[in-house]
Amino acid sequence: MSELRGRRALVTGGAVRVGRALTLACAAEGMDVAVHYRVSAVEAEEVAAECRAFGVRAVTLGGDLTRPEECRQVAAEAEAGLGGVDVLVNSAANFVNGPVLEIPPERVRAAFALNVEAPFHLAQALAPGMIARGWGRIVNINDVAGLEPWPRFEIHSVSKAALLMLTKALAQALAPAVLVNGIAPGTVLMPEDAPPGATDRSAAKTVLGRVGSPQDVADALRYLLSADYVTGHTLVVDGGRMVRA
Numbered sequence: 110m111s112e113l114r115g116r117r118a119l120v121t122g123g124a125v126r127v128g129r130a131l132t133l134a135c136a137a138e139g140m141d142v143a144v145h146y147r148v149s150a151v152e153a154e155e156v157a158a159e160c161r162a163f164g165v166r167a168v169t170l171g172g173d174l175t176r177p178e179e180c181r182q183v184a185a186e187a188e189a190g191l192g193g194v195d196v197l198v199n200s201a202a203n204f205v206n207g208p209v210l211e212i213p214p215e216r217v218r219a220a221f222a223l224n225v226e227a228p229f230h231l232a233q234a235l236a237p238g239m240i241a242r243g244w245g246r247i248v249n250i251n252d253v254a255g256l257e258p259w260p261r262f263e264i265h266s267v268s269k270a271a272l273l274m275l276t277k278a279l280a281q282a283l284a285p286a287v288l289v290n291g292i293a294p295g296t297v298l299m300p301e302d303a304p305p306g307a308t309d310r311s312a313a314k315t316v317l318g319r320v321g322s323p324q325d326v327a328d329a330l331r332y333l334l335s336a337d338y339v340t341g342h343t344l345v346v347d348g349g350r351m352v353r354a
Contacts, residue, residue: 110335111244114139117191119184121145121174121231122201124153126298127250130323131198131330136160136167138331140196143187144169147201166191174201174227175219184234193242194235196334199228200250209263217264224268229275236283245287246334249276250326253295253347269293273343280341288340290333295347297321316349 117140123132124146133156135142142160146153150171157167168190172183187194205212205220228249239245254262255269273291280289296311297320312319329346333339345351 111337113331113334115141116195116334117141117143117193118196118198119143119145119170119187119191119194119231119235120198120200121183121227122147123198124149124156124169127294127323127326128200129156130327131200131250132156133159134327134330135196135198135334136163136165138334139163139165141166141191143167143191143194145174145183145187145201146171147173174231175222177226177230180227180230181234184231188235188238193238195239195242195245197231197235197245197247198250198330199231199248201227202250202252203265204262205265205268206262207264208261212264220264220268221271224265225271225275228272229279232279232283232289236279236287240283240286243286245283247279247283247287247289248330248333249289249291249343251276251291251293251343253293253345253350255293255343256345256351276343277341284340288333288336290339290341291343292326292329292333293343293345293347294326295321295345295350297325297346298323314350314353315347316353319348321346321348 118135120132122128123144153169160167172179254266255273258266276291
């Protein structure tokens with residue numbers, strides 16, 4: 110298992126919700142962190158302050174990752190702020206929905222721009238430094254929508270399925286110096302606008318009879334960052350949703 114203390118991590122979408130838990134997990138392992146955000150500047154500064162309490166460096170970086178040039182800018186600022194990036198956690202995502210026969214082209218492009226193209230552009234920018242140093246980790250945060258189609262979220266499901274394949278392709282292309290894996294959570298945090306009863310309905314879809322938490326995803330991240338013989342794999346963290354009859 111690799112020692113993580115002293116490594117440097119960029120976490121996209123790292124200011125809120127599951128991304129926040131992933132950022133704090135990196136800091137708790139002794140890694141310096143760059144917290145990316147798009148609109149959550151205040152929250153990014155708050156989580157950076159929490160990270161510094163672990164005795165690590167923490168910087169915040171704003172950027173719209175649907176734009177390739179801003180992906181490159183975020184990568185460059187992370188390297189400059191931390192002195193290099195050893196770990197890339199692609200957590201930023203959107204959840205484009207709509208009737209599959211009516212969804213407009215711009216929403217289709219938005220799904221792929223953030224969920225697939227941004228992880229690719231960031232990997233393309235940061236992997237050369239990892240390879241030169243002889244060690245790197247990339248973890249793509251997927252979800253179970255990449256493994257099963259969701260009604261009214263078909264484009265989201267397709268984009269996440271593409272991210273799963275990107276994980277495998279990058280693992281092949283960047284080996285042996287850089288290990289590339291994914292995490293596919295089930296329901297680990299309910300939407301803020303979830304209707305009454307949504308938690309119980311989600312829990313009923315699992316074999317464990319409950320929803321998870323962001324900490325479950327953070328624990329999976331810790332494992333994948335430290336593991337030395339796992340690459341090209343997507344770890345499902347769903348309470349058994351995918352195996353329920």
